[in-house]
Every structure is written in C-alpha cells, then in structure tokens.
Amino acid sequence: PKRPYHTDDLISGLKINKKEKAKFARLIQPNGPTHRYWMVFDLDRTDAGMHWDNVGAPAPNLIARNPANGHAHLLYLLQTPVRTAIDGKTAPLRYAAAIEAGLRNRLGADRGYSGLICKNPINSHWIVTQWQADPYTLDELADYV
Incomplete structure (x- = not known):
C-alpha cells in the first residue's frame, strides 16, 4: 500500500506512514484496502520453514522466519490481485x-491470524527464503486444496 500499517513492536501499536518509511519496519501491511496481492499464512511451529513441503502445499513465494523460534509467515503472491473494495465482485472474493x-x-496455519500485517521480508531481522519466483493464479493454488 502507499501508506501501510507498520511497526517494529506490536506492543507499541501500529503506525501509518508512506511506504518509503514503512518499508524499514519489522512488520508491515502486505495488502492495501482495495486489492489483495498476497495470501499470507502464519505458522507457529519450529519447522515452519519447510512444513509446506511436508504437507504437500505449494511452495511459497517467500518465507519470513523468526530466527528465535522458527515461526514463520508464508507469503503467496497472486498473479492477478483480487479486488476487495466495496465494488469488488463477490465470485472472485468467495473463490479466493x-x-x-x-x-x-x-x-x-493459525486460524486467528487476520493477515493485516506480516513479517516484512525486506527487514533483516527475519530469515527470508524465496521458493517460488513466479506469482500464482488462483486456479494454480486451488489445485492444492
């Protein structure tokens, strides 16, 4: 987003700034208010970095892993963003x-995770791995469920 939510510490709360400043934060909003570019999943397990492979899920585009406990956010980039604004079509929203x-x-993955903010893959605090370079279509992801 142009002005994403972000923070270095959830206890101090979220801030909103231009992306040029926000991009340095540990946690950042991956999707804006009108479009969904990323599907993000929160895995609170020590083997989160490779768990996707063990369960037959698609390779994430990015994994941002906590070096202290192995917990991670798995990020899947959508080839065509899904419009989430009030005028968005319901069929693509329901499909996604x-x-x-x-x-x-x-x-x-954590069912309580809202997806509003995620571990920022460009912040050096996280261990980041890129598994899949190309974005996914919804149909490609649907093949795994």
Whole structure:
C-alpha cells in the first residue's frame, strides 16, 4: 500500500506512514484496502520453514522466519490481485476465500491470524527464503486444496 500499517513492536501499536518509511519496519501491511496481492499464512511451529513441503502445499513465494523460534509467515503472491473494495465482485472474493481456507487447513496455519500485517521480508531481522519466483493464479493454488 502507499501508506501501510507498520511497526517494529506490536506492543507499541501500529503506525501509518508512506511506504518509503514503512518499508524499514519489522512488520508491515502486505495488502492495501482495495486489492489483495498476497495470501499470507502464519505458522507457529519450529519447522515452519519447510512444513509446506511436508504437507504437500505449494511452495511459497517467500518465507519470513523468526530466527528465535522458527515461526514463520508464508507469503503467496497472486498473479492477478483480487479486488476487495466495496465494488469488488463477490465470485472472485468467495473463490479466493475458499482457496485461502483450504490452504490454511492444509498448512495447519493459525486460524486467528487476520493477515493485516506480516513479517516484512525486506527487514533483516527475519530469515527470508524465496521458493517460488513466479506469482500464482488462483486456479494454480486451488489445485492444492
């Protein structure tokens, strides 16, 4: 987003700034208010970096892993963003939500995670791995659920 939510510490709360400043934060908003570019899953397990492979899920585009405990956010980039604004069509929204729910179940990801902010892959605090360079279509992700 042009003005994403971000923070270095959740206890101090979220801030909103231009992306040029926000991009340095540990945690950042991956999607804006009108479009969904990323599906993000929160895995609170020590083997989160490779768990996707063990359960037969698609390779994430990026994994941002906490060096202290191994917990990670798995990020899947969508080739065509889904419009989430009030004028967005319901069919793509429902299709994306069904795929997200299926992947969340397959991954055993945190059901309470809202996806508003995620570990910022360009912040050096996290261990970041790129597994898949190309973005996914919703149909490609649907093949895994």
